[in-house]
Structure formats: C-alpha cells, structure tokens
Amino acid sequence: MDWQGRIVTDPDTLFGRPRIAGTRIGVDFVLELLASGWSSERILQDYPHLKADDLQAVFAFVRDCLKDEDFIMEIKAAPAN
Numbered sequence: 001m002d003w004q005g006r007i008v009t010d011p012d013t014l015f016g017r018p019r020i021a022g023t024r025i026g027v028d029f030v031l032e033l034l035a036s037g038w039s040s041e042r043i044l045q046d047y048p049h050l051k052a053d054d055l056q057a058v059f060a061f062v063r064d065c066l067k068d069e070d071f072i073m074e075i076k077a078a079p080a081n
Helices: 027-035 040-046 052-066
Strands: none
Touching: 027 040, 027 052, 040 052
C-alpha cells in the first residue's frame, strides 16, 4: 500500500501531525483506537467517511516510519524486598 496521498501533514491542521487526507483524524488517534481494542470494522462504522484504504494507509505509514529504526527494550529487574 502506498500511503502517500492518503496520509498528509499541514502545520495549520492538528499541529502538523500526520493525519488522514481530507479529515482531521490523526494517525495517532487511529492507533489509539486500535490499542484500546477497537476493530477496523468499528472504526469504519463510527467514522463512515473513512475507507478501509485509509486504515491500510495508516498501517503502511507507521510501518515505513518504523522500518529503519532500531529499538532496544530495557527489562528492569523487580525491586528487591
């Protein structure tokens, strides 16, 4: 999926954060809904102006943002009693 054209930024909208083109729905908002347990179907039902391709564009955008990043998870030991 080519997300370009579906995910846009504009300094005058949502403080320049990436959003779905033609909406004020930010990529971060969609991810927050999904992380809260919403399904793609529910998002599309509650936001009928969105299309399945818009959600695919969100996933592709995040994939491309993360694919060249290195992440190191730090696991901390539980405190001693």
